[in-house]
Amino acid sequence: MSILSKKLAAILLLSILLLLSGCAVKKNGLSEVENENYFGLRDAEGQALTLSVPPQRIVSLSMRGDDVLFALLGTERIAAFSKFASNPLISNIPPEAAAKVPERAQATLEYLMKLQPDLIVIPESQSPDLVRALREMGMPVFVSRTIHQVEESKKLIRDLAVIVGEVEKGEALVAEMERRLSIIAAKTAQIPQNERVVVYRLTVSGGTGGKGTAYDDCCRLAGVVNGAAQVNIQGNQLLPKEQIIKINPDVIFLPDWDWRGGDVQAYIKECLSDPALQTVKAIKNKRLRPIPDKHMLSSSQHIVECVEDIYRACYEE
Numbered sequence: 001m002s003i004l005s006k007k008l009a010a011i012l013l014l015s016i017l018l019l020l021s022g023c024a025v026k027k028n029g030l031s032e033v034e035n036e037n038y039f040g041l042r043d044a045e046g047q048a049l050t051l052s053v054p055p056q057r058i059v060s061l062s063m064r065g066d067d068v069l070f071a072l073l074g075t076e077r078i079a080a081f082s083k084f085a086s087n088p089l090i091s092n093i094p095p096e097a098a099a100k101v102p103e104r105a106q107a108t109l110e111y112l113m114k115l116q117p118d119l120i121v122i123p124e125s126q127s128p129d130l131v132r133a134l135r136e137m138g139m140p141v142f143v144s145r146t147i148h149q150v151e152e153s154k155k156l157i158r159d160l161a162v163i164v165g166e167v168e169k170g171e172a173l174v175a176e177m178e179r180r181l182s183i184i185a186a187k188t189a190q191i192p193q194n195e196r197v198v199v200y201r202l203t204v205s206g207g208t209g210g211k212g213t214a215y216d217d218c219c220r221l222a223g224v225v226n227g228a229a230q231v232n233i234q235g236n237q238l239l240p241k242e243q244i245i246k247i248n249p250d251v252i253f254l255p256d257w258d259w260r261g262g263d264v265q266a267y268i269k270e271c272l273s274d275p276a277l278q279t280v281k282a283i284k285n286k287r288l289r290p291i292p293d294k295h296m297l298s299s300s301q302h303i304v305e306c307v308e309d310i311y312r313a314c315y316e317e
Contacts, residue, residue: 044124044145045131051140054165055119059112061105062123065144067092067300068157069121071173072166079115080105089257090294092302109133119163147299149217150181150307157301177304181221184311188223197314198225200239200249200282201296204258204267208239214299215306222310224251241276251314252282257293289313 057079060066066081070093080103084090091098103115107126112134120134120141134141142163147153154174161170201208201215209215209226210233219226227247228239252272258264277283291313295305 044143045128047135047141047143049140049142049163051119051163055117055140055163057115057117058119058121058164059103059105059115059117060121061107061126062121062144063091064147064153064156064298064300065121065123065160067298067302068160068173069164070097071301072161072164072169075100077164079103079117084259087257088294089292090259090297092294092298092300109137112139113137121160147214147303148212149214150177150221150303153177153214153299153301153303156299173301177301180304181307184222184307187311187315188221191223191315196223196225197250198227198230198247199251199253199310199314200227200244200247201253202255202268202271204255204260204262204264205236206238208233208236210234210237210239214303215296218303218306218310221307222314224310224314241274244277245280248280249282250285251287251289252280253296253310253313254288254290255293255296256290289317 056077058069058073058077059080060069060078060082062082063084066085069078070081075097078101081093081098081101083104083106085093085101085104086095086098088095105112105115107122107130109130112120118140120139122131122134122141122143124143124146126143131141131143142159144156144159145152147156154177157170157173158167161167161173199219208228209219210228212235216226216229219229227249228243231243231247233239233243254268255264258267271277272283272288282288291306291309295302295309298306
Protein backbone atom coordinates (compact mmCIF):
# COMPACT_ATOMS: atom_id res chain seq x y z
CA MET A 1 0.00 0.00 0.00
CA SER A 2 1.38 3.41 -0.93
CA ILE A 3 2.01 6.14 1.68
CA LEU A 4 -0.89 8.15 0.22
CA SER A 5 -3.22 5.15 0.51
CA LYS A 6 -2.18 4.63 4.14
CA LYS A 7 -2.89 8.28 4.93
CA LEU A 8 -6.33 8.08 3.28
CA ALA A 9 -7.14 4.90 5.22
CA ALA A 10 -6.12 6.53 8.51
CA ILE A 11 -8.26 9.58 7.78
CA LEU A 12 -11.24 7.36 6.91
CA LEU A 13 -10.84 5.34 10.14
CA LEU A 14 -10.62 8.52 12.25
CA SER A 15 -13.76 9.89 10.57
CA ILE A 16 -15.68 6.70 11.34
CA LEU A 17 -14.62 6.81 15.00
CA LEU A 18 -15.65 10.46 15.33
CA LEU A 19 -18.99 9.71 13.67
CA LEU A 20 -19.65 6.80 16.01
CA SER A 21 -18.79 8.83 19.12
CA GLY A 22 -20.94 11.72 17.91
CA CYS A 23 -23.93 9.41 17.33
CA ALA A 24 -23.78 7.80 20.79
CA VAL A 25 -27.11 7.67 22.58
CA LYS A 26 -27.50 10.35 25.23
CA LYS A 27 -28.13 9.31 28.83
CA ASN A 28 -28.26 11.72 31.80
CA GLY A 29 -27.00 14.44 29.46
CA LEU A 30 -23.86 12.45 28.56
CA SER A 31 -23.14 10.09 25.70
CA GLU A 32 -22.91 6.34 26.29
CA VAL A 33 -19.21 6.58 25.42
CA GLU A 34 -18.69 9.12 28.20
CA ASN A 35 -20.99 7.15 30.49
CA GLU A 36 -18.54 4.27 30.70
CA ASN A 37 -16.95 6.27 33.53
CA TYR A 38 -20.02 8.48 33.98
CA PHE A 39 -17.94 11.64 34.23
CA GLY A 40 -14.42 12.87 34.86
CA LEU A 41 -14.79 16.33 36.34
CA ARG A 42 -11.84 17.83 38.15
CA ASP A 43 -12.44 19.35 41.55
CA ALA A 44 -10.69 22.16 43.44
CA GLU A 45 -7.67 19.93 44.01
CA GLY A 46 -7.44 18.95 40.35
CA GLN A 47 -8.65 15.43 41.11
CA ALA A 48 -10.86 13.71 38.56
CA LEU A 49 -13.81 11.80 40.01
CA THR A 50 -15.28 8.84 38.15
CA LEU A 51 -18.40 6.91 39.08
CA SER A 52 -20.08 4.03 37.27
CA VAL A 53 -23.61 5.11 38.24
CA PRO A 54 -25.21 8.26 39.68
CA PRO A 55 -24.69 8.40 43.47
CA GLN A 56 -27.59 7.42 45.73
CA ARG A 57 -26.22 8.28 49.20
CA ILE A 58 -24.77 11.78 49.09
CA VAL A 59 -23.22 13.72 51.97
CA SER A 60 -22.84 17.50 51.78
CA LEU A 61 -20.44 19.35 54.07
CA SER A 62 -21.22 22.90 52.93
CA MET A 63 -24.25 25.12 52.59
CA ARG A 64 -23.56 25.69 48.90
CA GLY A 65 -23.54 21.93 48.41
CA ASP A 66 -26.80 21.65 50.38
CA ASP A 67 -28.51 24.28 48.23
CA VAL A 68 -27.50 22.86 44.87
CA LEU A 69 -28.10 19.22 45.74
CA PHE A 70 -31.52 19.99 47.22
CA ALA A 71 -32.52 21.93 44.09
CA LEU A 72 -31.38 19.06 41.88
CA LEU A 73 -32.58 16.09 43.93
CA GLY A 74 -34.86 17.13 46.76
CA THR A 75 -34.01 15.01 49.82
CA GLU A 76 -34.42 11.47 48.48
CA ARG A 77 -30.75 10.74 47.74
CA ILE A 78 -29.22 12.86 50.52
CA ALA A 79 -27.67 10.93 53.42
CA ALA A 80 -26.63 14.08 55.31
CA PHE A 81 -26.79 17.83 54.90
CA SER A 82 -24.26 20.23 56.44
CA LYS A 83 -24.26 21.55 60.01
CA PHE A 84 -26.61 24.54 59.59
CA ALA A 85 -29.11 23.04 57.13
CA SER A 86 -31.96 23.26 59.65
CA ASN A 87 -31.29 26.88 60.65
CA PRO A 88 -33.70 29.15 58.71
CA LEU A 89 -31.48 32.20 59.34
CA ILE A 90 -28.65 30.80 57.26
CA SER A 91 -30.07 27.86 55.28
CA ASN A 92 -32.08 28.27 52.08
CA ILE A 93 -33.62 24.81 52.46
CA PRO A 94 -37.19 24.95 53.83
CA PRO A 95 -37.13 23.66 57.46
CA GLU A 96 -39.74 20.98 56.73
CA ALA A 97 -37.57 19.65 53.89
CA ALA A 98 -34.36 19.77 55.93
CA ALA A 99 -36.14 17.76 58.66
CA LYS A 100 -36.54 14.87 56.21
CA VAL A 101 -32.75 14.41 56.32
CA PRO A 102 -31.99 14.17 60.07
CA GLU A 103 -28.23 13.64 59.69
CA ARG A 104 -25.97 16.70 59.91
CA ALA A 105 -22.57 15.91 58.47
CA GLN A 106 -19.53 16.01 60.72
CA ALA A 107 -16.12 16.53 59.17
CA THR A 108 -14.51 13.46 60.69
CA LEU A 109 -13.32 10.31 58.97
CA GLU A 110 -15.08 8.02 61.46
CA TYR A 111 -18.45 9.74 61.06
CA LEU A 112 -18.32 9.93 57.28
CA MET A 113 -17.29 6.28 56.94
CA LYS A 114 -20.21 5.28 59.19
CA LEU A 115 -22.67 6.90 56.76
CA GLN A 116 -21.36 4.75 53.88
CA PRO A 117 -21.90 7.46 51.24
CA ASP A 118 -21.27 6.94 47.56
CA LEU A 119 -20.42 10.64 47.17
CA ILE A 120 -19.10 13.28 49.57
CA VAL A 121 -19.26 16.93 48.47
CA ILE A 122 -16.77 18.80 50.61
CA PRO A 123 -15.64 22.47 50.50
CA GLU A 124 -11.97 23.19 49.88
CA SER A 125 -11.86 24.99 53.25
CA GLN A 126 -11.96 21.59 54.97
CA SER A 127 -8.77 19.82 55.97
CA PRO A 128 -6.78 18.40 53.05
CA ASP A 129 -5.79 15.58 55.42
CA LEU A 130 -9.45 14.59 55.76
CA VAL A 131 -9.90 14.62 51.98
CA ARG A 132 -6.77 12.52 51.54
CA ALA A 133 -7.88 10.02 54.20
CA LEU A 134 -11.33 9.66 52.63
CA ARG A 135 -9.82 8.98 49.23
CA GLU A 136 -7.42 6.42 50.70
CA MET A 137 -10.46 4.64 52.15
CA GLY A 138 -12.03 4.53 48.69
CA MET A 139 -14.66 7.19 49.31
CA PRO A 140 -15.71 9.20 46.20
CA VAL A 141 -15.00 12.84 47.11
CA PHE A 142 -15.70 16.03 45.18
CA VAL A 143 -13.96 19.11 46.58
CA SER A 144 -15.94 22.23 45.70
CA ARG A 145 -14.04 25.45 45.16
CA THR A 146 -14.54 28.54 47.28
CA ILE A 147 -16.75 30.84 45.22
CA HIS A 148 -15.34 34.27 44.32
CA GLN A 149 -17.68 35.19 41.46
CA VAL A 150 -21.26 34.47 40.45
CA GLU A 151 -19.99 32.72 37.33
CA GLU A 152 -18.23 30.19 39.57
CA SER A 153 -21.56 29.41 41.27
CA LYS A 154 -22.94 28.51 37.85
CA LYS A 155 -20.00 26.17 37.26
CA LEU A 156 -20.56 24.46 40.61
CA ILE A 157 -24.21 23.87 39.70
CA ARG A 158 -23.28 22.42 36.33
CA ASP A 159 -20.57 20.20 37.84
CA LEU A 160 -22.84 18.77 40.53
CA ALA A 161 -25.66 18.33 38.01
CA VAL A 162 -23.40 16.15 35.88
CA ILE A 163 -22.22 14.20 38.93
CA VAL A 164 -25.73 13.33 40.14
CA GLY A 165 -27.16 12.77 36.66
CA GLU A 166 -29.45 15.79 36.50
CA VAL A 167 -27.90 17.85 33.74
CA GLU A 168 -31.20 19.33 32.50
CA LYS A 169 -32.16 20.48 35.99
CA GLY A 170 -28.74 22.05 36.39
CA GLU A 171 -29.09 23.97 33.16
CA ALA A 172 -32.56 25.11 34.21
CA LEU A 173 -31.15 26.44 37.50
CA VAL A 174 -28.43 28.35 35.67
CA ALA A 175 -30.92 29.70 33.11
CA GLU A 176 -33.12 31.03 35.93
CA MET A 177 -30.10 32.71 37.54
CA GLU A 178 -29.23 34.36 34.24
CA ARG A 179 -32.82 35.49 33.68
CA ARG A 180 -32.96 37.23 37.05
CA LEU A 181 -29.50 38.74 36.67
CA SER A 182 -30.45 40.14 33.26
CA ILE A 183 -33.37 42.02 34.85
CA ILE A 184 -31.01 43.67 37.36
CA ALA A 185 -28.46 44.38 34.64
CA ALA A 186 -31.06 46.24 32.57
CA LYS A 187 -31.87 48.42 35.56
CA THR A 188 -28.29 49.15 36.60
CA ALA A 189 -27.37 50.10 33.04
CA GLN A 190 -29.51 53.21 33.55
CA ILE A 191 -27.54 54.38 36.64
CA PRO A 192 -24.66 56.80 35.86
CA GLN A 193 -21.38 55.85 37.51
CA ASN A 194 -21.30 59.06 39.58
CA GLU A 195 -24.75 58.27 41.01
CA ARG A 196 -23.98 54.76 42.17
CA VAL A 197 -24.48 54.08 45.87
CA VAL A 198 -21.41 53.36 48.02
CA VAL A 199 -22.01 50.48 50.42
CA TYR A 200 -20.37 48.91 53.47
CA ARG A 201 -21.21 45.49 54.90
CA LEU A 202 -21.18 45.09 58.67
CA THR A 203 -20.37 41.55 59.82
CA VAL A 204 -20.20 39.87 63.21
CA SER A 205 -16.60 38.83 62.53
CA GLY A 206 -15.44 42.39 61.86
CA GLY A 207 -14.30 41.46 58.37
CA THR A 208 -15.96 42.62 55.21
CA GLY A 209 -16.06 41.51 51.61
CA GLY A 210 -13.21 43.24 49.83
CA LYS A 211 -11.70 42.65 46.42
CA GLY A 212 -11.88 39.12 45.10
CA THR A 213 -14.91 38.02 47.13
CA ALA A 214 -18.32 36.80 46.01
CA TYR A 215 -19.84 39.76 47.85
CA ASP A 216 -17.73 42.16 45.81
CA ASP A 217 -18.98 40.53 42.61
CA CYS A 218 -22.58 40.79 43.87
CA CYS A 219 -22.04 44.52 44.48
CA ARG A 220 -20.78 44.93 40.91
CA LEU A 221 -23.79 43.11 39.49
CA ALA A 222 -26.17 45.13 41.69
CA GLY A 223 -24.74 48.40 40.39
CA VAL A 224 -23.28 49.63 43.68
CA VAL A 225 -19.76 50.58 44.77
CA ASN A 226 -18.24 48.22 47.33
CA GLY A 227 -16.56 50.63 49.75
CA ALA A 228 -14.17 48.00 51.08
CA ALA A 229 -12.84 47.26 47.60
CA GLN A 230 -12.63 50.99 46.94
CA VAL A 231 -10.02 51.34 49.72
CA ASN A 232 -8.18 48.24 48.48
CA ILE A 233 -9.28 45.80 51.19
CA GLN A 234 -8.48 42.31 49.94
CA GLY A 235 -10.67 39.31 50.68
CA ASN A 236 -12.21 39.31 54.14
CA GLN A 237 -9.68 41.45 55.95
CA LEU A 238 -10.76 43.32 59.04
CA LEU A 239 -11.80 46.86 58.25
CA PRO A 240 -10.50 49.43 60.77
CA LYS A 241 -12.90 52.12 61.99
CA GLU A 242 -10.81 54.79 60.28
CA GLN A 243 -11.40 53.08 56.93
CA ILE A 244 -15.18 53.09 57.45
CA ILE A 245 -15.02 56.83 58.03
CA LYS A 246 -12.88 57.21 54.91
CA ILE A 247 -15.33 55.16 52.82
CA ASN A 248 -18.26 57.19 54.21
CA PRO A 249 -20.85 54.75 52.77
CA ASP A 250 -24.31 55.81 51.66
CA VAL A 251 -25.77 52.50 52.84
CA ILE A 252 -24.67 50.00 55.50
CA PHE A 253 -25.84 46.39 55.24
CA LEU A 254 -26.66 44.70 58.55
CA PRO A 255 -26.32 40.98 59.42
CA ASP A 256 -29.10 38.88 60.93
CA TRP A 257 -27.15 35.78 62.03
CA ASP A 258 -24.19 35.13 64.31
CA TRP A 259 -22.50 31.78 63.81
CA ARG A 260 -21.19 32.05 67.39
CA GLY A 261 -24.72 32.24 68.80
CA GLY A 262 -24.36 35.82 70.03
CA ASP A 263 -26.92 38.63 70.16
CA VAL A 264 -26.77 40.14 66.67
CA GLN A 265 -28.92 43.16 67.48
CA ALA A 266 -26.81 44.05 70.52
CA TYR A 267 -23.68 43.80 68.37
CA ILE A 268 -25.16 46.05 65.69
CA LYS A 269 -26.24 48.63 68.26
CA GLU A 270 -22.79 48.65 69.83
CA CYS A 271 -21.07 49.15 66.46
CA LEU A 272 -23.36 51.85 65.12
CA SER A 273 -23.48 53.86 68.36
CA ASP A 274 -19.72 54.45 68.24
CA PRO A 275 -19.31 58.26 68.55
CA ALA A 276 -16.56 58.25 65.91
CA LEU A 277 -18.98 56.90 63.27
CA GLN A 278 -21.81 59.39 63.72
CA THR A 279 -20.67 61.51 60.78
CA VAL A 280 -20.86 58.55 58.38
CA LYS A 281 -23.64 59.24 55.84
CA ALA A 282 -25.41 55.90 56.22
CA ILE A 283 -25.70 56.32 59.98
CA LYS A 284 -26.55 60.01 59.84
CA ASN A 285 -29.26 59.40 57.21
CA LYS A 286 -30.43 56.14 58.81
CA ARG A 287 -29.83 54.12 55.66
CA LEU A 288 -29.15 50.88 57.51
CA ARG A 289 -30.46 47.91 55.57
CA PRO A 290 -30.72 44.34 56.92
CA ILE A 291 -29.99 41.70 54.28
CA PRO A 292 -30.59 38.02 55.13
CA ASP A 293 -27.30 36.25 55.73
CA LYS A 294 -28.70 33.18 53.98
CA HIS A 295 -28.51 35.31 50.82
CA MET A 296 -25.49 37.45 51.69
CA LEU A 297 -23.33 34.41 52.51
CA SER A 298 -24.68 32.18 49.76
CA SER A 299 -22.46 30.88 47.00
CA SER A 300 -25.06 28.65 45.34
CA GLN A 301 -27.93 29.63 43.02
CA HIS A 302 -29.21 31.79 45.89
CA ILE A 303 -26.33 34.20 45.32
CA VAL A 304 -28.68 35.86 42.81
CA GLU A 305 -30.96 36.76 45.71
CA CYS A 306 -28.02 38.60 47.29
CA VAL A 307 -27.64 40.68 44.12
CA GLU A 308 -31.38 41.42 44.12
CA ASP A 309 -31.37 42.29 47.84
CA ILE A 310 -28.48 44.73 47.40
CA TYR A 311 -30.11 46.42 44.43
CA ARG A 312 -33.45 46.82 46.22
CA ALA A 313 -31.84 48.06 49.45
CA CYS A 314 -29.93 50.77 47.59
CA TYR A 315 -32.25 51.87 44.80
CA GLU A 316 -35.82 50.84 45.60
CA GLU A 317 -36.26 51.52 49.33
